[in-house]
Amino acid sequence: MIEAHGLTKYYGLHLAITDVSFHIKEGEIVAFLGPNAAGKTTTMRILTGYMPPTFGTARVAGFDLADHSLEARRNIGYMPETTSLYTDMRVTQYLRFCGRLRHMGKAQLAERMEYVVERCGLSERANSIIATLSLGFRQRVGLAQAMLHDPPVLILDEPTVGLDPKQIIEVRNLIKGLAGDHTVMLSTHILPEAQMTCERVIIINRGQIVAEGSPEALTAQIREAETLLITVRDDNDIVARQLKDIPQVIGVRRAEQPGGYYVDTAVGTDLRAEIAEFIVGKGWGLLELQPVELSLEDVFLELTTEEKGVA
Amino acid sequence: MSNILTIAGRELRSYFTSPLAYALVVFFLGITALMFTLGFLLQPRAQTDDFRYLIESIVFLALMITPVLTMGLVAQERASGTLELLMTRPVRDWEVVIGKFLAAWGLFAGAVLLSLALPLILEIGGKVDWGMMLTGYLGLLLAGMAFIALGVFASSLTSNQIAAAIIAACLLLFFWLVGWMSYSVSQSLGDVLKHLSVRENYVDFGKGIIDTKSVIYFLSLTFVGLFLSIRNVENRRTI
Numbered sequence: 001m002i003e004a005h006g007l008t009k010y011y012g013l014h015l016a017i018t019d020v021s022f023h024i025k026e027g028e029i030v031a032f033l034g035p036n037a038a039g040k041t042t043t044m045r046i047l048t049g050y051m052p053p054t055f056g057t058a059r060v061a062g063f064d065l066a067d068h069s070l071e072a073r074r075n076i077g078y079m080p081e082t083t084s085l086y087t088d089m090r091v092t093q094y095l096r097f098c099g100r101l102r103h104m105g106k107a108q109l110a111e112r113m114e115y116v117v118e119r120c121g122l123s124e125r126a127n128s129i130i131a132t133l134s135l136g137f138r139q140r141v142g143l144a145q146a147m148l149h150d151p152p153v154l155i156l157d158e159p160t161v162g163l164d165p166k167q168i169i170e171v172r173n174l175i176k177g178l179a180g181d182h183t184v185m186l187s188t189h190i191l192p193e194a195q196m197t198c199e200r201v202i203i204i205n206r207g208q209i210v211a212e213g214s215p216e217a218l219t220a221q222i223r224e225a226e227t228l229l230i231t232v233r234d235d236n237d238i239v240a241r242q243l244k245d246i247p248q249v250i251g252v253r254r255a256e257q258p259g260g261y262y263v264d265t266a267v268g269t270d271l272r273a274e275i276a277e278f279i280v281g282k283g284w285g286l287l288e289l290q291p292v293e294l295s296l297e298d299v300f301l302e303l304t305t306e307e308k309g310v311a
Numbered sequence: 312m313s314n315i316l317t318i319a320g321r322e323l324r325s326y327f328t329s330p331l332a333y334a335l336v337v338f339f340l341g342i343t344a345l346m347f348t349l350g351f352l353l354q355p356r357a358q359t360d361d362f363r364y365l366i367e368s369i370v371f372l373a374l375m376i377t378p379v380l381t382m383g384l385v386a387q388e389r390a391s392g393t394l395e396l397l398m399t400r401p402v403r404d405w406e407v408v409i410g411k412f413l414a415a416w417g418l419f420a421g422a423v424l425l426s427l428a429l430p431l432i433l434e435i436g437g438k439v440d441w442g443m444m445l446t447g448y449l450g451l452l453l454a455g456m457a458f459i460a461l462g463v464f465a466s467s468l469t470s471n472q473i474a475a476a477i478i479a480a481c482l483l484l485f486f487w488l489v490g491w492m493s494y495s496v497s498q499s500l501g502d503v504l505k506h507l508s509v510r511e512n513y514v515d516f517g518k519g520i521i522d523t524k525s526v527i528y529f530l531s532l533t534f535v536g537l538f539l540s541i542r543n544v545e546n547r548r549t550i
Binding site: 045048049050051070071073074076078080082084085086087088089097098100101102103145 | 313314318325329391395396400402403
């Protein structure tokens with residue numbers, strides 16, 4: 001449904017994205033994840049037909065964005081990063097304006113307006129002038145205009161920025177509810193959001209795609225060792241050295257809490273029983289022992305951070 | 312076509328949600344009425360022929376209000392980011408530019424038509440040469456088209472409204488004053504400059520003459536202004 005082939009964009013001499021390629025299938029919800037200024041918005045602006053790439057091609061809903069830009073744009077609902085709306089209009093006025101530009105019939109427009117106003121939680125503010133709305137409500141108007149014409153493809157740039165926690169959950173559920181009938185590409189720099197709402201994640205950093213796959217696949221891919229977190233009561237200098245001598249233990253690192261250690265063991269091993277027995281045998285007082293799951297956050301940091309510990 | 316009307320309609324409505332449109336229309340009508348009163352109503356020996364001096368002043372008045380009328384059209388959308396959302400909808404760049412141009416020109420034409428009340432008042436106490444009067448107004452509407460197209464162009468150059476207004480004012484004053492330069496240069500160059508001048512091209516309308524050359528002049532200025540605006544809107548970089 002969304003295909004990008006070798007997208008490259010220069011702003012003057014500044015290279016914003018390099019050779020960005022990916023494929024999003026019909027009905028998929030995909031997160032476009034990356035730190036700020038990684039090239040997310042640039043890629044989305046190209047995919048929505050706002051600006052052409054310097055090199056590369058893109059197709060949305062089967063239409064090439066260079067040759068059939070209008071047809072491609074008809075199939076897209078876009079919510080830009082900064083929800084810039086005509087602040088002098090009322091919500092319903094604005095949505096009607098959007099519907100007219102989409103050549104929606106009167107009856108269809110009325111029906112869809114009612115639907116998106118309700119789904120986006122705008123009912124009580126439908127007649128307000130947009131300038132008087134809070135940021136959260138403006139975001140919802142942005143989402144409402146993107147969904148208004150029931151487009152097969154939705155491209156949402158940071159859809160939950162500026163919302164309060166309750167609204168964030170509502171919007172995420174709303175997006176999840178779109179799966180199946182709609183192809184959704186949303187950008188975010190919030191990891192749990194990607195993990196919760198999306199089946200697949202594309203990670204972009206410094207203008208290049210660095211990883212792609214389901215959250216589970218990505219964490220497995222980056223995993224170099226099984227890690228256990230242990231805490232002992234009687235911490236002393238020899239604990240780390242002695243733990244390292246256990247067969248199949250690759251490394252031991254100090255954890256944040258007093259007496260805590262991360263024990264890395266070879267991939268595919270489970271040394272919980274052996275280590276517990278060992279510590280009990282030494283009489284150090286085992287307080288805690290648990291496997292550490294790699295989160296998408298770790299993957300993200302691993303892939304996008306050069307200097308560990310800075311972020 | 313429906314896209315153009317949708318965009319023009321939104322733009323026109325937006326004019327009236329701020330005090331700007333009211334201020335401009337009141338200013339335009341107020342000064343026009345003042346000039347009419349001083350030049351005709353209070354002059355017992357006024358001739359219909361004097362009308363051309365008056366309408367020339369009205370053209371200059373139109374030139375003065377144009378930068379304020381057009382400054383926000385593209386620049387404001389660039390500054391607030393609404394241009395991005397507009398351009399990702401299935402509308403063509405030229406539809407956006409033409410729509411905005413029509414909104415500004417529509418407002419201008421509305422003000423000009425309202426000012427027709429003044430010659431109607433004149434009709435009560437005297438005789439108005441309507442042929443000449445309406446030709447003058449036709450020229451005014453044509454000149455307004457060219458001014459506004461240049462104003463849209465200035466607005467499409469920047470995301471700063473004040474800068475857009477200043478650029479528009481400079482451009483328009485250039486086309487107003489360029490005729491004066493013709494006296495201080497060689498004959499042949501002077502002729503060229505005269506043909507470029509808004510004033511020189513307007514003079515005949517005030518006398519009640521519709522000169523094809525002048526009509527083409529205003530229409531081509533409009534075309535060039537709009538063409539360059541469309542090129543600028545195609546350039547998506549935030550300026």
